[in-house]
Amino acid sequence: MGWPRPDPLDEAYLLLAYRSGRWGTRSPLVEEFEREFARYHDAKHGIAVTSGTAGLMLAYLAAGLRPGDKVAVPAYTFIATASAAVIWRGVPVFVDVDPQTLNMDPADLERVIEKHKDVKLIVPVHFAGIPAEMDEITKIAGERGASVIEDAAQAHGSAYRGRKVGAIGDAGSFSFQLSKLMAAGEGGIVVTNRDDVHEVVWSLHHVGRRPGGEWYEHPRLGWNFRMTEFQAAVLLSQLRRxxxxxxxxxxxxxxxxxxxxxxxxxxxxxxxxxxxxxxxxxxxxxxxxxxxxxxxxxxxxxxxxxxxxxxxxxxxxxxxxxxxxxxxxxxxxxxxxxxxxxxxxxxxxxxxxxxxxxxxxxxxxxxxxxxxxxxxxxxxxxxx
Ligand SMILES: Cc1ncc(COP(=O)(O)O)c(C=O)c1O
CATH class of the missing domain: 3.90.1150.10 (Aspartate Aminotransferase, domain 1)
Incomplete structure (x- = not known):
């Protein structure tokens, strides 16, 4: 498909990572990329992960999704938006889309929430990189006490009413899979302005460790969803352009x-x-x-x-x-x-x-x- 395209700066960054010998596990370019991507997207925190799907899974869990909870997702999206909830035994309920943007239609969200009063999470997708109607969606969520996780897998650099997407709701997840505008083969990042969500997602993606804790100390159950230095290297270069x-x-x-x-x-x-x-x-x-x-x-x-x-x-x-x-x-x-x-x-x-x-x-x-x-x-x- 002719994408992604080779770039000399990507090569220089990759070589930097290669020569550093620090190829993984919370390495320097990963941390730099997290800071810079989050800043670019008007977010306080970023946690680099292995894929957009992994980012959604961790963000849903950190936002409080528990077995049996309903999760409102648009019916026009990639399956990961829903399957990332099902893996925690959440139950997707489908919302129709706006005919112009093909994003979650806030009016239909109202209908769905009226029917399923136990919706715990609302997941607008910024499909095709077009921001969903965040003002209306966050208002509805606020009235119902639901959290909002943005599926920003396709929305690098997109902005809603002047504000970059991703951390407008409680948290958001981007993808760096091969076809995306920023591509590292695979990869993802969770962004959030909430310190508590950041702390939990960070811990979950790092085998349940805690910041400043001992290596074999696991206060919560977590998994290895960490990004490698090579991915961060090409992504930092792509972020610069x-x-x-x-x-x-x-x-x-x-x-x-x-x-x-x-x-x-x-x-x-x-x-x-x-x-x-x-x-x-x-x-x-x-x-x-x-x-x-x-x-x-x-x-x-x-x-x-x-x-x-x-x-x-x-x-x-x-x-x-x-x-x-x-x-x-x-x-x-x-x-x-x-x-x-x-x-x-x-x-x-x-x-x-x-x-x-x-x-x-x-x-x-x-x-x-x-x-x-x-x-x-x-x-x-x-x-x-
Ligand atoms: C809307 C949407 N959500 C989630 C994902 C999952 O991202 P990934 O392939 O990085 O797991 C994708 C990407 O393919 C996507 O397009």
Whole structure:
């Protein structure tokens, strides 16, 4: 997929880590990265971990998730948002999404919470790097005494009403998996402004140790979810150029979207004006596929890809239809998901494809024109 791209500064940092001989276990570049990433994201603390999934798992536990608690998640998200709760025997309950942002719809969250009064955690996902409606979501959570954990796996550098995402709620988790805007192969970080959450997540990711404690002293049960020095090395380098990456993405996004707006049969879903987003995915909607079904979207995506542009089909089924949730081992109440149909989620699955950020990260105007041309040609072939 041509991502991540090699960079001389990444190489220099990697060599620094290699030569230091300090390759893991709370090593210097890991601690520097935690401080700098947290500061960049308007957060007091950062705890670097092995993946975005691990970050969610630890943040949920630190926020007080206990067996049987309900966790409100959007139905249009990666399974980790829900499975990170199920592993602690939490019970995901699904919220429909806003048709424009495909993020948790606060109005539907109200409905879900009215029905499931025991929701303990609310997990907005800043999907595609577009910040969720945090003002409304944190207000609802406050009224119900629920915690808010942000799934910011895709949202490096995104901001909601001028404030970077991640630590607007109680805590948030970012991913550095291969396809992300900041990528270390694998990796993640939990950010928070809460000292108590920081202390617990730090301990959980470090085998239950306590800051300043003895090596073989474990006041709580924890696991090894620590990031290595090599991951921190490339991530520090990528963080140094994140502003530049974002400004290239946002500029090129505008160019591509102006072209796509003239293509018949598709619609670009533009994020609202009060957010700064990182263009992780540009949503291209095929409105006709809402009626005609997902096959039309798949044919359109194939036609674009045949023209050398890596459009992604995205989700084709809502999360609540994944077989994993029916595995009896996890004991989830089947009636919560059986026959569930959330309108905007269903429509997004049928009709929305994703143009990834790495397609927009180019210095070549000709390449941007090629993206628009590929979409236009595919639309002409498949949609008319
Ligand atoms: C929305 C969302 N949540 C969670 C994750 C999990 O992150 P990771 O793959 O680093 O475990 C991902 C990443 O793939 C994601 O896209």
């Amino acid at each position: 994140l502003d530049k990456t974002l400004s290239t993405l946002r500029r090129n996004w505008r160019v591509v979207v102006e072209g796509l707006e003239r293509v018949d049969g598709i619609e670009v879903l533009e994020p609202p004006k009060h957010v700064d987003w990182n263009c992780y995915f540009t949503y291209i909607k095929i409105p006709e596929a809402v009626e005609r079904g997902v096959e039309l979207k798949l044919r359109f995506v194939k036609a674009v890809r045949e023209r050398g542009v890596s459009l992604v089909e995205g989700y084709v089924e809502p999360l609540y239809r994944q077989l994993a949730l029916r595995d009896p081992y996890w004991g989830l109440p089947g009636e919560l998901y059986e026959g569930l149909r959330l309108k905007c989620t269903e429509e997004a699955c049928s009709s929305v494809a994703w143009l990834p950020h790495y397609e927009l990260l180019t210095d070549s105007e000709a390449r941007l024109e090629r993206i628009v041309a590929a979409v236009r040609e595919a639309a002409g072939e498949v949609l008319n």
